[in-house]
Amino acid sequence: MAKMYYEVDANLELLKGKVIAVMGYGSQGHAQAQNLKDSGLNVVIGLRPGSARTERAQAAGFEVMTVEEAAKRADVIQILLPDETQSKVYNEEIKKHLTSGKALVFSHGFNIHFGQIVPPSDVDVFMVAPKSPGHLVRRTYTEGAGVPALIAVHQDASGKAKELALAYAKGIGSTKAGVLETTFGEETETDLFGEQAVLCGGASELVKAGFDTLVEAGYQPEIAYFECLHELKLIVDLMYEGGMSWMRYSVSDTAQYGDMTIGKRIVNQETRKEMKRVLEEIQDGRFAKAWLLENQANRPAFNAMTRNEANHPIEKVGEQLRGMMSWLKKHE
Numbered sequence: 196m197a198k199m200y201y202e203v204d205a206n207l208e209l210l211k212g213k214v215i216a217v218m219g220y221g222s223q224g225h226a227q228a229q230n231l232k233d234s235g236l237n238v239v240i241g242l243r244p245g246s247a248r249t250e251r252a253q254a255a256g257f258e259v260m261t262v263e264e265a266a267k268r269a270d271v272i273q274i275l276l277p278d279e280t281q282s283k284v285y286n287e288e289i290k291k292h293l294t295s296g297k298a299l300v301f302s303h304g305f306n307i308h309f310g311q312i313v314p315p316s317d318v319d320v321f322m323v324a325p326k327s328p329g330h331l332v333r334r335t336y337t338e339g340a341g342v343p344a345l346i347a348v349h350q351d352a353s354g355k356a357k358e359l360a361l362a363y364a365k366g367i368g369s370t371k372a373g374v375l376e377t378t379f380g381e382e383t384e385t386d387l388f389g390e391q392a393v394l395c396g397g398a399s400e401l402v403k404a405g406f407d408t409l410v411e412a413g414y415q416p417e418i419a420y421f422e423c424l425h426e427l428k429l430i431v432d433l434m435y436e437g438g439m440s441w442m443r444y445s446v447s448d449t450a451q452y453g454d455m456t457i458g459k460r461i462v463n464q465e466t467r468k469e470m471k472r473v474l475e476e477i478q479d480g481r482f483a484k485a486w487l488l489e490n491q492a493n494r495p496a497f498n499a500m501t502r503n504e505a506n507h508p509i510e511k512v513g514e515q516l517r518g519m520m521s522w523l524k525k526h527e
């Protein structure tokens with residue numbers, strides 16, 4: 196069993212007295228910056244002039260400046276910009292200020308692993324990757340808890356890179372939940388695979404296929420939504436709490452029998468073969484190349500697919516039903 200690191204394994208004092216620049220104030224940036232600040236650390240925010248997030252960051256008590264200014268002032272630079280923009284911003288605004296003794300931090304290994312950013316050898320380069328969407332990184336911290344995170348060291352110029360990574364993980368609350376050590380390559384390839392084949396991609400296609408099957412057979416769209424999306428969260432919550440066995444204990448035996456007999460027809464051997472092909476395309480860089488080229492072409496396919504997905508009937512039905520479920524926690 197891999198070693199997990201917790202509060203006692205991390206020393207926040209290593210970051211006290213250092214200026215931490217969080218570049219970006221989006222899903223991860225707003226959460227990590229606020230958590231670090233609430234942990235008593237000195238955080239500044241780097242954003243592009245005119246960013247819509249500037250006011251929100253200032254309202255949260257942060258000094259906001261350009262990425263270049265923040266990089267100049269910082270001892271620790273956390274790049275929480277979109278993966279596809281990090282290389283350009285790094286080369287134009289960060290690289291020149293990444294002087295000896297500083298630390299460069301990431302929450303996803305994409306740009307290091309695929310050679311889009313190549314830092315100088317005299318700086319620490321490490322990762323602290325929360326295994327959670329940013330908004331839950333913040334929500335769990337405010338509730339006195341934390342989300343699990345991965346750490347990885349790419350360069351250890353100071354001899355303390357891992358200790359600094361653990362201190363940073365403690366600053367965002369993750370040592371309350373548990374921190375696992377990995378490599379930039381393992382985090383990058385498993386994270387890309389997870390979000391494509393299981394979490395976002397696999398799950399949304401499974402939900403839409405189920406919803407479409409029921410609606411096309413003439414059942415009410417509301418019923419299809421409750422069955423295929425609303426209840427999926429509840430079932431996954433049970434898996435999260437106690438594994439497949441706890442979920443199967445909690446659901447009816449009828450459901451468990453159907454689960455164990457029909458499930459393998461839905462996610463079958465062909466699905467597993469396709470998952471292996473998806474992983475190969477991640478490992479050999481084909482996905483990374485497609486994503487970087489898509490951005491260089493100003494995202495024609497990304498924009499078209501986003502528009503088409505937003506028009507799927509499940510989105511309208513879901514919006515109407517969520518409005519009726521007053522108990523549902525609305526996202527910030």
Ligand SMILES: NC(=O)C1=CN([C@@H]2O[C@H](COP(=O)(O)OP(=O)(O)OC[C@H]3O[C@@H](n4cnc5c(N)ncnc54)[C@H](OP(=O)(O)O)[C@@H]3O)[C@@H](O)[C@H]2O)C=CC1
Pocket residue numbers: 218219220221222223224241242243246247248262274275276277278280284302303324325327328329330
């Ligand atoms: N989303 C998540 O839950 C997770 C994300 N990660 C990783 O965290 C990193 C950040 O992702 P995420 O938080 O989702 O990103 P978001 O898209 O939510 O936020 C990006 C931030 O960067 C700013 N930004 C965009 N372009 C520029 C630019 N050229 N110059 C300066 N600032 C810019 C945006 O502000 P504006 O556009 O207003 O300028 C925004 O504040 C990525 O590496 C991602 O892989 C890791 C784990 C989970």
Ligand SMILES: CC(=O)[C@](C)(O)C(=O)O
Pocket residue numbers: 325326327328329386390394395
């Ligand atoms: C939340 C997370 O880690 C994801 C899905 O991989 C991402 O948003 O990058």
